[in-house]
Amino acid sequence: MENRVYNFNPGPATLPLSVLQTIQEELLNYKGEGLSILEMSHRSKTFDKIVDDAMDAVKKVMGFGDDYTVLFLQGGATAQFAAVPLNLALPGKPALYVNTGSWSKKAIAEAKKLSIEPTVIASSEDQNFNYIPTSFEIDPNASYLHITSNNTIFGTQWQEYPKTGDVPLVADMSSDLYCRRFDPNQFALIYAGAQKNAGPAGVTIVIVRNDLLERSHDDIPTILNYKIFAEKKSLYNTPNCFGIYVVGLVMQWILDQGGIDKVEAVNRKKAELLYQTLDSTDFYRPTARPDSRSIMNVTFRLPNEDLEKQFVAEAAKNGMVGLKGHRSVGGIRASIYNAMPLEGVEALVQFMKEFERKNG
Amino acid sequence: MENRVYNFNPGPATLPLSVLQTIQEELLNYKGEGLSILEMSHRSKTFDKIVDDAMDAVKKVMGFGDDYTVLFLQGGATAQFAAVPLNLALPGKPALYVNTGSWSKKAIAEAKKLSIEPTVIASSEDQNFNYIPTSFEIDPNASYLHITSNNTIFGTQWQEYPKTGDVPLVADMSSDLYCRRFDPNQFALIYAGAQKNAGPAGVTIVIVRNDLLERSHDDIPTILNYKIFAEKKSLYNTPNCFGIYVVGLVMQWILDQGGIDKVEAVNRKKAELLYQTLDSTDFYRPTARPDSRSIMNVTFRLPNEDLEKQFVAEAAKNGMVGLKGHRSVGGIRASIYNAMPLEGVEALVQFMKEFERKNG
Secondary structure, eight states, X not given: OTTOOEEOOSSSOOOOHHHHHHHHHHSSSGGGSSSOGGGOOTTSHHHHHHHHHHHXXXXXXXXXXXXXXXXXXXXXXXXXXXXXXXXHOOTTSOXXXXXXXXXXXXXXXXXXXXXXXXXXXXXXXXGTTOSOOOOOOXXXXXXXXEEESXXXXXXXXXXXXXXXXXXXXXXXXXXXXXXXXXXXXXXXXXXXXXXXXTXXXXXXXXXXXXXXGGGOOTTSOXXXXXXXXXXXXXXXXXXXXXXXXXXXXXXXXXXXXXXXXXHHHHHHHHHHHHHHHHHTOSXXXXXXXXXXXXXXXXXXXXXXXXXXXXXXXXXXXXTEEOOBOOXXXXXXXXXXXXXXXXXXXXXXXXXXXXXXXXXX | OTTOOEEOOSSSOOOOHHHHHHHHHHSSSGGGSSSOGGGOOTTSHHHHHHHHHHXXXXXXXXXXXXXXXXXXXXXXXXXXXXXXXXXXXXXXXXXXXXXXXXXHHHHHHHHHHTTOOEEEEEEOGGGTTOSOOOOOOOOTTOSEEEEESEETTTTEXXXXXXXXXXXXXXXXXXXXXXXXXXXXXGOSEEEEESTTTTSOTTOEEEEEEGGGGGGOOTTSOGGGOHHHHHHTTTOSSOOOXXXXXXXXXXXXXXXXXXXXXXXXXXXXHHHHHHHHHHHTOSSSEEOSOGGGBOSSEEEEEOSSHHHHHHHHHHHHHTTEEOOBOOTTTOSEEEEOOTTSOHHHHHHHHHHHHHHHHHHO
């Protein structure tokens, strides 16, 4: 295993070892072409196939149909916080947001900055974002409703997506796309920085329903214009070629695991194991409300901050890294994305029990 | 040599073999940390050092001082076409552009799209962009003057940069940054997609004089805001971590070659060899005016298009790929960036002579 650690970082995050090995093997000479994927023209037939295959797989894994277009963009969720209102907000039709944590807040702030006044229809800020709001009204005249499907910092995740009727549902799925099955047709637009379940940092996956593309005006920065990038199959300009290649490999890895249902089953098992451990003691205190718990980021506290520091340090010594909670909230966070093997979580649970025994 | 070809593609382009080998060696386990650079948190100490070192090297290679800040952004030149006017245009002070080809035109069109009316003070469109204009007036009241330092499609390159006095000089150096020495203090802002001389596609290098940062308003998309990214040392959000890492390796490679002067000397030798070959016969017809020739992209025609097709195909059979001219102009283009070894150009010249002998 090349002395690799169990990497619980929230993103960039652990990738499947077999994917890394493929990258390594192909790095100097991609499939006998005599050059690296890093050196390959984005206008070559070979790269065309890499993009096409990656786009197809992005849709295939979740079952998106022909009425959706995949875009490979740059700039992460931060770029999408601007792109969504710039492309999708219609005059006189409010842009709705649910505020479930730091990333929602950034999305809301960005719309405001760009003079597209956001309407926050629900928020869990009253309880320090430890839950997902479930009761709110959706103005049927809205331009769209934006949600953050998983909140890495607070360890919460939408368990069921809101029914929005004709209002386009837009989701920032940066940290949980491909963790579980959902009905793709609920969504008008999904975006995700790839660096959790789908690849390396530097490539953003956008899946957009084709009718939404007609909203893109000509007066927004080209780099943020969905329609232009859709028309050019994401090759309007030079994309992050390497990142797209890795996304394609990760999608193939999901299919090789048996598809999204198999990956979800393992994810649920990993999360259950951790939450059971947390719930079986008072030493560890999970922070998310049980009905809102994330199966991707499990957040919890120890009796005090000194113990938390010690926990993170000792875990690292035992080959488990990246467990420190986000600096804005403290505590512990175990990010258990798709590529974290069950054995990694078993090792963490073992360590947690041992740590409690010694320090409880 | 792993059966590698000579890669004359205009970008993404050839990279130093030693850099690729380092990436390959470190890919599964970065310096014994037990994880890949592709899996590493952008908030880790290790990555902090990678960014710091890369930023330092980006400045060191060209001699930029403390009054300049390096940004690693995403979105390529296309994003910068928007970012430059959005950040730097001041009310009542014209945004000046020199039009030297397709990329200049895109920069100009993007400013117009964003309602920052560009003033084109010179153009070489009258001669199908086969030269760089040298006589034009610069309004001393201008917000900035934007130039494209090297024109990949037309094979032209500024030989001397314009003297702009107090008007900030902004240059798109995507295809020739690091090909030769220049006085860094001439420039207020330089940007470059990394995928020619500096790394892989997906990371954009911006070098900006610090006083310019004060122009960034709060009402432009965060992802395009120079000031915000400068304040956060390019880590406002998750960057293209891998791309930055590779840029750092390429900068170190330049230093290992003996620095920019040594790299320039090899580049001039390669270009001379090619232009001499072109000038010594009527079979090949260089397209750029001699006083405007690029040392990065050498463009030429053959007696007819059939011969050009044959040339590209036969060269590829002989292990020299990427020689087809841009689809908008046709012909042949040999892109000979830093990482193209002299031997590659010698092999090409040999092939050209042989091809002429057979078909001339």
